[in-house]
Amino acid sequence: MGAQLFVVATPIGHLDDISYRAINVLKSVNIIAAEDTRTSAQLLKHFNIQTPLTACHDHNESNKIDQLIQRLKNGEDMALISDAGTPLISDPGFKLVRAAQEHHIQVIPVPGACAAIAALSAVGLPSDRFSFEGFLPSKQSQRLLALHKLKDETQTMIIYEAPHRIVACLKDMAEVFGAERPVGFAREITKTFETIKKMTLGELVTFVESDHNQQKGEIVLVIGGATAEKDLEQEKLDQLLTRLLQDLSVKAASQLAADLTGIKKKVAYQRALELTQNVDES
Ligand code: SAM
Numbered sequence: 001m002g003a004q005l006f007v008v009a010t011p012i013g014h015l016d017d018i019s020y021r022a023i024n025v026l027k028s029v030n031i032i033a034a035e036d037t038r039t040s041a042q043l044l045k046h047f048n049i050q051t052p053l054t055a056c057h058d059h060n061e062s063n064k065i066d067q068l069i070q071r072l073k074n075g076e077d078m079a080l081i082s083d084a085g086t087p088l089i090s091d092p093g094f095k096l097v098r099a100a101q102e103h104h105i106q107v108i109p110v111p112g113a114c115a116a117i118a119a120l121s122a123v124g125l126p127s128d129r130f131s132f133e134g135f136l137p138s139k140q141s142q143r144l145l146a147l148h149k150l151k152d153e154t155q156t157m158i159i160y161e162a163p164h165r166i167v168a169c170l171k172d173m174a175e176v177f178g179a180e181r182p183v184g185f186a187r188e189i190t191k192t193f194e195t196i197k198k199m200t201l202g203e204l205v206t207f208v209e210s211d212h213n214q215q216k217g218e219i220v221l222v223i224g225g226a227t228a229e230k231d232l233e234q235e236k237l238d239q240l241l242t243r244l245l246q247d248l249s250v251k252a253a254s255q256l257a258a259d260l261t262g263i264k265k266k267v268a269y270q271r272a273l274e275l276t277q278n279v280d281e282s
Pocket residue numbers: 012013082084085086087088089090091113114115116159160161162186187188189190191218219220
């Protein structure tokens with residue numbers, strides 16, 4: 001059997017999140033290709049892993065590939081790690097993995113922490129379908145363009161953002177998606193100042209802008225899809241109508257709901273009828 005390339009996830013903060021398997025693999029391979037050897041040296045020291053490191057970051061990745069592939073072909077097992085989390089997820093590694101595959105070298109994932117998945121698992125937005133958008137462009141004009149392309153996306157969207165751009169980015173999002181769009185904010189996951197919140201984009205702009213601490217550290221944004229907003233509106237309308245229907249006729253309840261929410265009276269009336277039918281049937 002030929003040499004193997006292990007793609008190993010490392011913690012995104014809390015070091016206990018490394019897996020037993022990751023430690024065993026990192027100890028047993030001949031070489032570890034790392035995004036930043038100085039950062040990874042600290043991790044290896046913590047777990048008493050003495051395997052030699054070699055750099056494989058964005059800038060040298062293409063040049064280094066041939067060299068690393070040659071070592072694999074010579075029979076050396078290799079692990080690929082990034083500074084934090086899962087390699088290739090907004091991190092280097094894709095070119096090495098692709099080259100390994102092209103050279104018929106077995107690529108083995110060793111799964112573990114990933115900020116995107118950790119955020120999605122905790123913010124309370126639909127997780128059955130989602131898209132990972134990575135980092136948005138840093139220039140505002142390009143960011144707005146990217147956001148406009150995502151405006152009607154119905155899946156939940158996961159976005160990484162740098163702390164110094166978070167306020168500007170959230171404001172752009174509120175402008176394009178609307179201030180009522182639900183959003184999950186996951187900051188410093190697994191670390192001391194971990195913050196996990198769900199609110200509307202408008203509320204999040206205020207929350208982050210008014211507290212400087214929320215503009216620090218590492219941040220994942222999880223944006224509800226275009227339908228999630230509609231679901232939320234529908235849920236609010238249903239709650240209102242259900243309450244009004246306890247005391248009022250369908251006509252009066254839908255008139256009042258339309259006045260209070262600004263939705264068309266016909267829509268409110270139709271929904272009120274459906275709700276009363278549901279109650280009658282149950
Ligand atoms: N490969 C990593 C992963 O699996 O999540 C992502 C690396 S990417 C260069 C760094 C970005 O991931 C940060 O800017 C932030 O958006 C997100 N991130 C990483 N660690 C995080 C954490 N502990 N809490 C929140 N976001 C984090």
